[in-house]
Amino acid sequence: MKDQFLSQKIVFLAVVVSVCACLQVFPEAFIYLRKDLLTEFWRLWTAHWVHVSWIHYFLNMLAFICLPFIFPRASVWHFSALLLVLPPLISLSFYYFLPDIEAYAGLSGVLHGAYTAIACVHLMYKRERNFAAVVLFLILSKLFWENTVGSMGTAQLIGSPVLVEAHLLGVIWGVGIAAVYLLVDHYSERDSAM
Template sequence: MKDQFLIRKIVFLAVIASISACMQVFKDAFIYWQDGLLAEFWRLWTAHWVHVGWMHYFLNIAAFICLPFIFPRVSIWHFTALLLLLPPLISLSFYWFLPDIEAYAGLSGVLHGTYAAVACVHLMYKRERNFAAFVLLLILAKLVWENTAGSMDTAQLIGSPVLVEAHLLGVIWGIVLAGVYLAGSYFIQNE
């Protein structure tokens, strides 16, 4: 049973990475463009699955592939829910609260949100609590570093400025979604 779960995770990750790579070929049709975003609503999701270049793609996909192995309790269903909910939440936050952001491409905001959400939920498991707290501390330290010292090395590596607002929004929405999930789980268990 455990082998089947592992195989399903690997297939899931391979499918998502492949779809993202295919979208990368036609990235102009999928990136976030603030003008006309609501008329081309698919960009609410797809902007987070295309990247400014292949190096950017490989870095994000590597971090994406690591998550279910770092937190093995994450089910494909929960992972999918986060991957469906976080992109439009981040995109709509850009649209409504950060209208100066005209274009965006990349998975890093969703990655930050997914890691934060999964770590928050894993705080509830006694055996994983210390590791989950450590991951949340690393995320917080990264956010502080990016918003004070900057991320020029990463920008040089991917060939584009890093939109640290996406990382912050991803973490905020990830924590919100984790809170909703935990509250829902609590109410279901106590009925």
């Protein structure tokens, strides 16, 4: 069973890494463009799966590949749901709350949200609680650093400014998704006990 769980994660990771690499061939057709967002609806998702450069792509894929192994209790279903739910939430947040953002590309906002959501859920498990708390502390420290000191080194590395608002929105939506997940889980357990 454990081997099957691991092989599912490896196949899932390979598919996501491959899809994101394919999108890199024509990134202009997939990035977040405010003016086209509501008429070219796929951009709600693909903007987060395409990157501004290959270095940007590799950095985000490395962080994404680590996620299932850092939190082995989470299933492929959880990761798939986060990859489908977080991108439109972040894109629509840009559109409605941050109208100055005209263009965006990258998985980092979704990564911040996924790490946050999964770490919040893992706070409920006694064995993983300390590690999940450390991960959340590191994410919040990174947000604080980016919003006070900045992220010039990362911007120089990827060849584009870092949109720290995406990271913040990812964390906010990650907490919200974790809360919904925990509430649904709590009430479904309570109903099944009756």
